[in-house]
Amino acid sequence: MINKVREIPPQKIFLIIGIIFGIIFLIVTPPFQVPDEEVHFYKAYTLSEGMLTPEKVGNETGYYVSQSLLYDTQKFRYLRFQPEHKVKTNSIIFSLETPINNNKLVFLDYHNVGVPIPIAYPPIPYLIPALAMGLISFIVNPSVLFLMYIGRLVNLLVWAILIYLAIKISPVHKWVFVLLALMPMTLFQAASLSVDSFTMGICFLTIAFIFKLSFKENNINKKDILILLIFTLLITLSKPGYVIILMGLLMIPIVKFRSKAKKLILLMLVPLTAFISNKLWNSLLVLDTATGGSGRHNSFYSIIADPINFINIVINTINLKFNFYLVTFVGKFGWLDTPLALKTSIAVYLAGIYLGIIILTALIDKNKLNVSLKQKIVAFSTSALLAILIFVSQYTSWTAKGATIIEGVQGRYLLPLTPLIFIILYNNKDKIIIKGKKINLSPKNISLLVIPVVLVYLTVSVFTIISRFYLM
Numbered sequence: 001m002i003n004k005v006r007e008i009p010p011q012k013i014f015l016i017i018g019i020i021f022g023i024i025f026l027i028v029t030p031p032f033q034v035p036d037e038e039v040h041f042y043k044a045y046t047l048s049e050g051m052l053t054p055e056k057v058g059n060e061t062g063y064y065v066s067q068s069l070l071y072d073t074q075k076f077r078y079l080r081f082q083p084e085h086k087v088k089t090n091s092i093i094f095s096l097e098t099p100i101n102n103n104k105l106v107f108l109d110y111h112n113v114g115v116p117i118p119i120a121y122p123p124i125p126y127l128i129p130a131l132a133m134g135l136i137s138f139i140v141n142p143s144v145l146f147l148m149y150i151g152r153l154v155n156l157l158v159w160a161i162l163i164y165l166a167i168k169i170s171p172v173h174k175w176v177f178v179l180l181a182l183m184p185m186t187l188f189q190a191a192s193l194s195v196d197s198f199t200m201g202i203c204f205l206t207i208a209f210i211f212k213l214s215f216k217e218n219n220i221n222k223k224d225i226l227i228l229l230i231f232t233l234l235i236t237l238s239k240p241g242y243v244i245i246l247m248g249l250l251m252i253p254i255v256k257f258r259s260k261a262k263k264l265i266l267l268m269l270v271p272l273t274a275f276i277s278n279k280l281w282n283s284l285l286v287l288d289t290a291t292g293g294s295g296r297h298n299s300f301y302s303i304i305a306d307p308i309n310f311i312n313i314v315i316n317t318i319n320l321k322f323n324f325y326l327v328t329f330v331g332k333f334g335w336l337d338t339p340l341a342l343k344t345s346i347a348v349y350l351a352g353i354y355l356g357i358i359i360l361t362a363l364i365d366k367n368k369l370n371v372s373l374k375q376k377i378v379a380f381s382t383s384a385l386l387a388i389l390i391f392v393s394q395y396t397s398w399t400a401k402g403a404t405i406i407e408g409v410q411g412r413y414l415l416p417l418t419p420l421i422f423i424i425l426y427n428n429k430d431k432i433i434i435k436g437k438k439i440n441l442s443p444k445n446i447s448l449l450v451i452p453v454v455l456v457y458l459t460v461s462v463f464t465i466i467s468r469f470y471l472m
Contacts, residue, residue, distance in 0.1 A: 005447055005448065005451065006444070006445070006447055006448070008447070009168075010167050010174040010175055010177070010178050010447070011164050011165075011167040011168045011174070013178060013447065013450075013451060014160075014163060014164060014167055014177075014178045014181055014182065015160060015164050017182055017451075017454060017455065017458070018160050018163065018181065018182060018187065018190075019156075019157075019160055021182075021187060021458045021462070022156040022159075022160065022187055022190060022191040023153070023156070023191070024462055025187055025188055025191040025461075025462070025465070026149065026152040026153060026156060026191040026192070027149075028462060028465050028466055028469075029188070029191070029192070029333070029465055029469075030076055030079060030087045030092065030469050031073075031076045031092065031095070031145055031148055032073060032076050032077075032148070033076065033079055033080070033333075033334050033335065033469065034188065034189065034192035034193070034194055034334075034335075035194065035335055035336060036194065037192055037193050037194055038073050038074070038077075040126070040192075040193040040194055040195060041073060041144075041147075041148055041151065041193050042063070042065070042073070042108060043121065043126050044126040044129045044130045044133060044151055044193060045065070045069070045130070045133060045147065046063045046065065046108075047123055047126050047127070047130035048129075048130040048131070048133035048134035048137065049134070049137075051063050052123060052284070053284050053285055054285075057107060060107060060109040061109065062107055062108040062109040063107075063108050064105045064106070064107055064108070065105065065106065065108045066100050066101060066102045066103075066104070066105060066106075067101075067104045067105065067106045068098075068100055068101040068102075068104075068144075069100050069144055070106060070108065072095055072098065072100075072143070072144035072145065073144055073148075075095070079334070079469065080334070080335045080337070081335060081337045082337075083337060083338070083468060086469060086470055086471045087469050087470060088471065089470070092145065095143060095144065095145045096143050096145045096146055096149075097143065098143050098144075099141040099142060099143050100141065100142065100143065100144060120285060121195055121238075121239070122236070122237035122238065122240075122281045123237070124198070124234055124237040124238050125195040125197070125198035125199060125238045125239075126195070128154050128155075128158055128198075129150070129151035129154045129155055129193065132150050132151065132154045133147045133150060133151060136150055148193065151193045152191055152192055152193055155190065155191070155192065155193060155194075155197040155198065156190055156191045156197070158197070158198060158201065159190040159197045159198065159200065159201040160190075161201075162198075162201030162202055162204065162205045163177070163181045163200075163201055163204055163205070165205055165208075166201075166204040166205040166207070166208035166209075166419075167181075167208070169205075169208050169209060169212050170207075170208035170211050170212065170419075171211060171212055171215045171216055171367070171369055172211055172215060172365075172366075172367065172369055172371065172423065172426055173211075173362060173365050173419065173422065173423060173426060174365065175361050175365045175446050175447070175450050176358060176361050176362050176365055176419065176422050177204065177208070177419060178450055178454070179354075179357065179358050179361055179450055179453070179454065180204075180358065180415070180418045180419060180422075181204065182454045182458065183329075183330055183331065183354065183415075183457075184330060184331030184333075184340060184457055184458060184460075184461040185328065185329060185330055185331045185332065185411070185412050185415065186200060186415055187458065187461075188331070188333055188461070189412065189415070195238065195239065196239075196412070196415070196416075198238055199235070199238045199239045199242060199416055200415055200416050202231065202234050202235055202238060203235065203242055203245055203416035203417065204416070204419060205231070206228075206231040206235065206245060206246070207245060207248060207417075207419045207420055208419065209227065209228070209231065210246075210248045210249060210251060210252070211251075211419075211423070213249075213252050213256065214248075214251040214252045214253070214256075214375060215369045215370075215371065216369075218256075219256050219257070219258060220252065220256045220257050220262070220266075225266055225269070228246070228249070228266070228270065229269060229270065229273050231246070232246055232270050232273045232274050232277075233273060233274075233277050235274075236273070236274045236277045236278050237277055237278075237281060239416075240274070240278050241386070241389060241390075241393065242386070242416050242417070243271075243274045244382065244385055244386045244389065245382065245386065245416070245417055245420065246270050246274075247378070247381070247382040247385065248378065248379060248382050248420055249266065249267060249270065250267075250378045250382075251374075251375040251378045251379065297396060297397060297398065297399060297400060297401065298395050298396055298399055298400075298401055298403075299396060300392070300396050303392065303395070303396075310395070313395070313403075313404060313405065313406060314388075314391050314406065316404055316405060317391070317405040317406045317409070320405055321405065321409070323344070323348045324410075324411070325409070325410070325411040326348060326351045326352065326355070326411060327339055327340070327344065327347045327348055327351050327411065328410045328411035328412050329351065329355075329411030329412060329414060329415070330347075330350070330351035330354050330355065330411070331347070331350075331351065331354075331457070331461055332347065333461070333464060333465050333468065334465075334468060334469070336410065338464060338465065338468040339464075340457075340460065340461060340464055341460060341464055342464055342467060342468060350457070350460075354453070354457060357449070357450075357453055358422060359422070359425060360449075361446065361449065361450060362422040362423075362425035362426060363425055363427060364446055365426075365446055366426065366427060366428050367428075368428070369428075370428055371423060371426045371427075375423075376423065376424045376426075379420045379421070379423045379424055380421075380424050382417070382420055383417055383420050383421045386417050387414065390409060390413050390414070391406055391409055394406050394407065394408035394409045
């Protein structure tokens with residue numbers, strides 16, 4: 001039995017566990033209890049109705065939608081940030097059976113629903129769930145919740161396919177990919193309507209393809225370049241900031257291109273593709289989508305004017321919020337109001353163990369390929385730059401002037417780039433020496449470590465969500 005488990009490829013292990021627990025997650029998580037899921041639903045739904053870009057009516061920006069749609073999406077708001085509030089399964093079943101009434105339309109102003117940002121998101125991450133919603137709506141008159149669950153399921157399946165391909169094509173760290181993809185926080189986001197579902201999937205696949213080009217012996221051909229440009233386009237039209245991940249192309253040795261000129265051309269085509277596609281989308285919007293009150297928040301120029309102050313604020317923020325970042329990286333559910341095992345102190349402990357297991361797996365999970373120091377420096381620099389940009393974006397959009405910590409940063413924002421982070425730990429040594437003691441590093445039984453850990457953490461996660469939201 002154990003030998004049979006060892007022989008199962010990592011991508012198949014991922015697919016089996018990911019689909020089973022992903023479906024459980026999307027069922028047990030109450031409606032719209034994933035961060036910003038409500039407004040992501042609005043985005044997908046309006047796209048399914050053929051509304052690519054929002055309208056501007058006076059000072060408001062949004063869409064005309066059914067009043068009953070707004071009512072059914074907002075009726076579960078009472079659960080947010082209120083652990084004492086529970087939901088009855090009967091109320092969910094009733095809402096599932098109540099079709100959308102399109103007799104009365106109202107204007108949905110994104111600024112009035114609390115999170116205006118998704119209105120400016122490009123359409124790519126919403127396209128497939130929107131198509132599924134549109135098809136269902138064409139056949140029957142569905143309920144809001146039925147469309148929501150269909151959207152969650154479609155997102156989960158698309159994410160699972162992208163991650164499966166990523167693990168399959170990556171020549172290194174296959175089990176690290178499995179651990180990262182099946183981390184409770186990752187799967188919780190994947191089985192939702194959040195834009196992060198597709199973003200994580202396409203970023204993992206892009207990084208895996210970069211690893212393939214970097215560490216395999218094959219030379220770069222026109223097909224590879226075309227695929228990279230498609231990935232660039234998809235990431236840019238999902239969450240543009242994560243296009244920084246493509247700095248990882250610097251890991252590819254020049255010899256793979258046969259000349260410096262060909263590599264330089266690719267390194268010019270990628271940012272050019274990102275720039276043009278982002279500009280084209282923004283030109284379609286032609287709307288003021290600011291989160292409001294820019295004068296209340298720090299400007300980018302304040303960082304340039306006093307970079308030392310900004311660095312001190314970042315350091316202070318990390319010191320004060322390290323445990324929060326750790327827990328929201330590994331597993332915190334609901335609107336980030338439900339830590340793993342329901343207690344923050346336990347969640348920090350469990351998150352630390354999971355992170356330690358990823359690090360151990362990154363050291364053990366190896367093959368005959370080598371990752372040079374230069375390639376590791378590129379991976380580290382790319383990860384560090386993206387992390388810094390996350391802090392900058394939240395400093396300028398969410399943090400009030402004069403604040404000593406940066407608000408809005410969450411550990412889950414790092415998830416799309418994690419395979420790049422852990423490639424730094426890749427090594428081809430059979431032993432490492434810690435405090436004079438030799439420790440054997442054998443990948444033979446790595447599946448026997450990863451599978452039980454993943455199953456335990458995901459099972460605990462399911463019980464955490466059920467205990468938090470339902471009457472027992």
